[in-house]
Amino acid sequence: MFDVKVKAEVLREVVDVISTLVDEAKFNFTKDAVSVKAVDPAHVAMVDLTLERGAFESYRADDGELGLDMDKVKEVLKLARPTDVISITHEEEKNRLVLNVGNTTRRMSLVDTAGMSDPKVPSLNLPAKVTIRADELRQGIRASESVSDHIALIAGPDGFEIVSEGDTDTVSHKVSKELLEELSAKETVRSLFPLDYFSNMVKAISTAPTVRLYLGSDYPVKMEFKVSGGKGEVKYLLAPRIESDS
Amino acid sequence: MFDVKVKAEVLREVVDVISTLVDEAKFNFTKDAVSVKAVDPAHVAMVDLTLERGAFESYRADDGELGLDMDKVKEVLKLARPTDVISITHEEEKNRLVLNVGNTTRRMSLVDTAGMSDPKVPSLNLPAKVTIRADELRQGIRASESVSDHIALIAGPDGFEIVSEGDTDTVSHKVSKELLEELSAKETVRSLFPLDYFSNMVKAISTAPTVRLYLGSDYPVKMEFKVSGGKGEVKYLLAPRIESDS
Amino acid sequence: MFDVKVKAEVLREVVDVISTLVDEAKFNFTKDAVSVKAVDPAHVAMVDLTLERGAFESYRADDGELGLDMDKVKEVLKLARPTDVISITHEEEKNRLVLNVGNTTRRMSLVDTAGMSDPKVPSLNLPAKVTIRADELRQGIRASESVSDHIALIAGPDGFEIVSEGDTDTVSHKVSKELLEELSAKETVRSLFPLDYFSNMVKAISTAPTVRLYLGSDYPVKMEFKVSGGKGEVKYLLAPRIESDS
Numbered sequence: 186m187f188d189v190k191v192k193a194e195v196l197r198e199v200v201d202v203i204s205t206l207v208d209e210a211k212f213n214f215t216k217d218a219v220s221v222k223a224v225d226p227a228h229v230a231m232v233d234l235t236l237e238r239g240a241f242e243s244y245r246a247d248d249g250e251l252g253l254d255m256d257k258v259k260e261v262l263k264l265a266r267p268t269d270v271i272s273i274t275h276e277e278e279k280n281r282l283v284l285n286v287g288n289t290t291r292r293m294s295l296v297d298t299a300g301m302s303d304p305k306v307p308s309l310n311l312p313a314k315v316t317i318r319a320d321e322l323r324q325g326i327r328a329s330e331s332v333s334d335h336i337a338l339i340a341g342p343d344g345f346e347i348v349s350e351g352d353t354d355t356v357s358h359k360v361s362k363e364l365l366e367e368l369s370a371k372e373t374v375r376s377l378f379p380l381d382y383f384s385n386m387v388k389a390i391s392t393a394p395t396v397r398l399y400l401g402s403d404y405p406v407k408m409e410f411k412v413s414g415g416k417g418e419v420k421y422l423l424a425p426r427i428e429s430d431s
Numbered sequence: 432m433f434d435v436k437v438k439a440e441v442l443r444e445v446v447d448v449i450s451t452l453v454d455e456a457k458f459n460f461t462k463d464a465v466s467v468k469a470v471d472p473a474h475v476a477m478v479d480l481t482l483e484r485g486a487f488e489s490y491r492a493d494d495g496e497l498g499l500d501m502d503k504v505k506e507v508l509k510l511a512r513p514t515d516v517i518s519i520t521h522e523e524e525k526n527r528l529v530l531n532v533g534n535t536t537r538r539m540s541l542v543d544t545a546g547m548s549d550p551k552v553p554s555l556n557l558p559a560k561v562t563i564r565a566d567e568l569r570q571g572i573r574a575s576e577s578v579s580d581h582i583a584l585i586a587g588p589d590g591f592e593i594v595s596e597g598d599t600d601t602v603s604h605k606v607s608k609e610l611l612e613e614l615s616a617k618e619t620v621r622s623l624f625p626l627d628y629f630s631n632m633v634k635a636i637s638t639a640p641t642v643r644l645y646l647g648s649d650y651p652v653k654m655e656f657k658v659s660g661g662k663g664e665v666k667y668l669l670a671p672r673i674e675s676d677s
Numbered sequence: 678m679f680d681v682k683v684k685a686e687v688l689r690e691v692v693d694v695i696s697t698l699v700d701e702a703k704f705n706f707t708k709d710a711v712s713v714k715a716v717d718p719a720h721v722a723m724v725d726l727t728l729e730r731g732a733f734e735s736y737r738a739d740d741g742e743l744g745l746d747m748d749k750v751k752e753v754l755k756l757a758r759p760t761d762v763i764s765i766t767h768e769e770e771k772n773r774l775v776l777n778v779g780n781t782t783r784r785m786s787l788v789d790t791a792g793m794s795d796p797k798v799p800s801l802n803l804p805a806k807v808t809i810r811a812d813e814l815r816q817g818i819r820a821s822e823s824v825s826d827h828i829a830l831i832a833g834p835d836g837f838e839i840v841s842e843g844d845t846d847t848v849s850h851k852v853s854k855e856l857l858e859e860l861s862a863k864e865t866v867r868s869l870f871p872l873d874y875f876s877n878m879v880k881a882i883s884t885a886p887t888v889r890l891y892l893g894s895d896y897p898v899k900m901e902f903k904v905s906g907g908k909g910e911v912k913y914l915l916a917p918r919i920e921s922d923s
Contacts, residue, residue, distance in 0.1 A: 290604075
């Protein structure tokens with residue numbers, strides 16, 4: 186059984202987070218929460234999202250799973266204002282999802298989850314931790330966009346830095362320790378990432394004022410932020426690129 | 432003689448209504464009103480628009496007709512704010528139209544009306560009548576757009592419904608009797624229409640708060656609404672598509 | 678030495694004025710001012726811009742020159758709000774420019790100025806002078822855009838007129854003497870210009886409320902306006918087109 190009501194703005198946040206990496210996703214649900222784990226087709230990034238039942242206006246569910254096409258859910262979201270309530274019901278006999286917003290009802294076929302794996306979130310030992318305002322992170326990414334396809338994320342005892350190095354030009358966006366919400370980095374660590382992936386992940390942050398980054402040297406970055414006013418959490422993982430000596 | 436002054440917002444409404452179906456149109460005028468009847472090139476839809484002399488700031492005309500290119504009139508409208516007054520004068524000796532807005536004067540060649548027919552508006556006996564808020568109709572069309580190229584319009588004793596059926600998904604936008612301005616339907620009637628035509632017709636409604644639909648089963652739909660605060664009226668007619676059994 | 682601070686809105690005005698004609702430009706500077714003279718690649722138009730040291734928040738410079746890529750400077754401007762201060766420093770040993778806005782630093786390679794000429798501004802004897810509100814000029818250009826690729830600029834004792842003549846239609850935008858800020862034209866003069874160039878030059882006027890035009894018959898037009906609240910000045914020169922008899 187899956188029969189819930191949720192505000193459009195909450196569902197939109199969830200869909201934006203997931204559709205950054207995949208077009209279709211398996212939603213696992215229990216009586217307490219909905220969760221999604223997915224790896225992008227190029228196996229470069231992973232998302233691990235949890236939304237507690239408290240994030241919903243009403244929530245009734247047994248253990249189960251639903252395969253959803255993110256574009257179809259977005260089409261329903263386009264019909265709703267942020268605070269409109271969308272009701273979502275699984276019609277088990279017909280194996281379809283019925284979404285209702287206002288006077289509109291959409292009956293949606295489900296995606297077969299047989300071919301969808303449950304990716305295992307790797308356990309990583311990342312020595313540096315940075316909590317930064319999402320706005321500041323966005324500004325750093327905007328600054329990097331014109332110069333290179335890659336960015337280096339650097340954390341050290343003094344602060345956090347995003348560096349983008351092109352053939353002729355270099356952009357550095359440096360946030361000193363005092364301007365960070367939190368910084369824990371005994372040594373300076375540095376890893377290189379594909380800018381498009383990292384940028385899209387940051388764009389998926391809609392309401393969270395801050396985001397936490399876990400970093401190492403030539404290691405993946407883990408990005409954590411809240412959704413639905415703290416009633417849900419997102420963990421993104423992004424693989425590093427090999428940094429060539431120059 | 433044709434020598435009038437009209438607010439840009441009134442002319443824009445008229446041009447939007449007509450250019451939904453045709454690029455060029457014959458404007459017939461008498462001393463009391465301007466009227467346009469036109470059929471789209473695919474012969475799927477018809478427009479029948481009347482604008483009384485009271486919709487103009489000033490109006491002097493004998494019986495006559497003018498062939499106008501809608502895009503050229505739109506170019507003049509782009510130069511005007513909604514409440515700007517546009518003066519339009521027919522220079523008969525040169526057979527051109529002179530439009531004036533502010534400090535700008537456009538001298539415009541006319542389109543030859545020799546090849547333009549005067550379509551006859553068919554008399555139809557449509558058993559159901561629905562008056563609905565234009566906003567509600569727009570929302571129903573937006574909901575349908577992602578699922579199919581066609582929509583079924585259904586009216587019955589309980590209400591009015593727009594249904595769009597795709598291969599895997601279905602969208603229904605149902606407005607119950609209580610939410611309609613007016614409903615007269617003894618039996619349930621249903622006809623299928625091309626979504627793009629119907630959507631463009633609804634988009635041409637700019638100021639009218641409500642629109643009246645006349646419907647039958649596998650029959651054309653007639654759509655009526657006011658322009659220029661009631662000093663003009665539009666009647667659209669749209670042919671049905673054959674509904675295949677499924 | 679070149680080490681200055683300037684508000685983003687001032688730098689943006691300068692960059693917009695120059696990039697209308699060229700992608701790269703040589704900035705000449707002295708201890709009192711920065712100036713740029715450039716001719717577009719088709720040799721149809723010229724810009725001559727001067728920005729006094731008073732337009733900067735701080736200014737330290739010896740005599741020198743810097744070759745700049747306008748697109749790169751625009752990329753830095755995208756990161757700044759209008760009143761943000763951008764610091765610009767020439768690192769002579771590495772021959773690069775360092776631009777700093779907020780937490781972002783961009784190190785930018787310079788363009789080789791060896792191939793950039795210093796165009797000589799021709800001395801022209803243009804008999805008519807018109808000072809017009811920039812808004813009025815923009816409206817006149819908008820009106821002309823749909824009809825032809827060329828516009829005639831006409832000044833006479835009674836006023837100023839922009840005329841655009843197409844195959845079937847004509848647009849005239851006439852500003853009578855009383856609506857001009859200033860008019861000096863003993864005889865009527867008329868020259869024809871490429872609309873795209875003239876339109877782009879007018880679009881580069883961002884803050885100046887008025888613009889002064891110097892005109893002759895089949896002669897270039899000189900356009901003058903202020904930037905940075907009067908602490909800088911722009912002179913554009915645009916070559917006429919030959920008017921064919923029709």
